[in-house]
Amino acid sequence: MKSRLVTNIYFLLAFVPCLMLGSSALAGHSLGNGLRVLEEVESGLVGLAEHTLPSVVSISPFVPESSVGTPESLRKRPNNAGAGVIVDGRNGYLITNAHVVRKAEKIRVTLYGGQEYVGNVLGTDEETDLAVVHINSDEILPQVSLGDSSKLKIGQLVVAIGNPYGLKETLSLGVISGLNRENINLSRYEDFIQTDASINPGNSGGPLLNIRGEVIGINTAIINYAQSIGFAIPSNVVKNVSRQIIEHGEVNRGWLGVGIENVPEDVAAQVNLAKGRGVMINSIFEGQPAHMAGLKVGDIILKIGGSNVDSPNGMIRLIGNVSPGQFINLDILRDGEERTYSIQLGHRKDQMEMASLQQNPLPELGFDWTEHEAGATTGDHEDSDKKKEGVLVTRVEPGGSADRGGLMVGDLITALNGQDVINRGHFESILRQNHVRGSISVTVQRADEEVSLTLSRSE
Structure with missing residues (x-):
């Protein structure tokens, strides 16, 4: 059924314009076939909505009803601040954006059927703009599964669900417009899915789903001055971050201790390095893993753990996905000669420590x-x-x-x-x-x- 639905959706894209124009070529038997395709696609989308909507929640700031001295207008339920999606209904864990629950220890969580809970913010990760919220429930809550975002392809159909402008459980259909988007200046670790599925204020924290009803991203932002350009955090990033928050209350990332930049064109030309390949070390922090391993300023990092490095942001993501204390292989280019270093990563310093080092x-x-x-x-x-x-x-x-x-x-x-x-x-x-x-x-x-x-x- 699902594979047939995918095939028929592509047929639908070509068929609908003709159907709307009332072409005489689509009469009788052909028109009947087209209507059946429409009905099957419609049935599939309705089924997708019925399966996933109960797992999507509304999130808003929690204001105690008995707040002493609080005006009546402020004690009323606040406007929806965003959305979230339940990924573990047995234990009551849901995912949303960090900016949706920022500076809040408790939030109001409203389920699809209207039932309300007071949720506790288990932890946030500002680096990826993700947060995990926990709610206590006597019942097993509806949930959806996290898919594998590494298998996504441009052109795949997706569905976004959220609460744009306070309009609860809004569903929109679109496609994946781009992958591996970075330099959007939304977070430190950027590897966004770009979609044209309608995302508006209030969609933040809601799921981006594939046609199987799997969460392949968490909607996080839009470009205000453009139409049909929205971004979602890939589900594989969500898996890693949420697991660490649930287990440790925070996210621990590896730390190499270097400053990096794109390889300058003249340097790349001197060593016959293809454009966009590798990053160059421009500073090394004394006493940190890179310094202890013998890396030098001017070294060009080509691979980390076997994965190609093509940009500073790409390298930051690769290092950040490795836990502190683990060893990782770095393939570098120095004086035209390739070398491999095995380095044990440390703990990434906070911003104050980083500033003092620089x-x-x-x-x-x-x-x-x-x-x-x-x-x-x-x-x-x-x-x-x-x-x-x-x-x-x-x-x-x-x-x-x-x-x-x-x-x-x-x-x-x-x-x-x-x-x-x-x-x-x-x-x-x-x-x-x-x-x-x-x-x-x-x-x-x-x-x-x-x-x-x-x-x-x-x-």
Whole structure:
């Protein structure tokens, strides 16, 4: 029945326009066949809705009815904030978006039949915008299964269910428009399913289903200035995150301890690396797994655990899917030679620790810098053939160590302590590695001259 339904839906897409136009070619027997196809497709979609709708819930903030001093208008049931889907009816676990339950320990969960529960937020993961909510029920609740999002293909039919604008249990039909969408700036770990199934405010946290009624994604966002562009978090990500939240109350991700960027075009050309292949390490955090294993700034990471690395976001996802303490193989390219390192991942640092690691370890040197445009020509002459990499000095503190050492605003630092500077991340990494030294030596490009300077730290 299901496989036949899929075939007939594609026939339907071609047949419906003709049926609506009342073409004389679709008369008699042909019209009867077409109507049967329509009825079968309609029956399949109705069955899908009947099977899945009882597992989709409405989620809103919980306001106790007996709140002392709360105005009557605020004690009434709030407007729906989003949706969720029950994935374990026996134990009362449901999935939604983290932003739907943000800053709430308890929420109001309304089932398809109108029954209400007070749910506890078991845990959230802001990195993927997912959350798990637990409700206590004396009955086994209806549930749906999580499908395998790795098998999805563009063009597959999908159904989105949610509560757009407070309109409960709204179902919309569409297709998968794209896969592996990233750089949407919605979360840190981005690997979205793009769909044209109608998703509106209130759909957040609801399921994206395949025609078998399996959850293949959790609806998370839309592009406000565009039509028919919605995004869902893949079900395989949902499986991993929800399992960790249920078992541990939080999500633990592996930590390598490097800064990365896309491989610059000139570097890729030098090592004959195809465009879009690999990422380059631009900084290494001292004492962290990558540093302990012997990775270096300038190394190009090609594979992680056998999977190709094609973008910084892709690498972040691969590392994040590995638990702290596990060993993972990294295939890298260094000086044109491929090497493999086995590295035991650590725990990913929180943002405050990350920020402290990236601070300039020598602020007393008295100057600031910024990224230098790759391949920019230095000097005042248009015919200068010198193309330098490095960092550009943007501020020199009057009377400070850099000023006394002769550094000037506009200088391009091309080498630090004898090491060529590739970019800002590389420069800062060298600074961190040499933080115990009493002074540093720099080579700068100033107009058409190369100047060597020694900068001593202030006492």
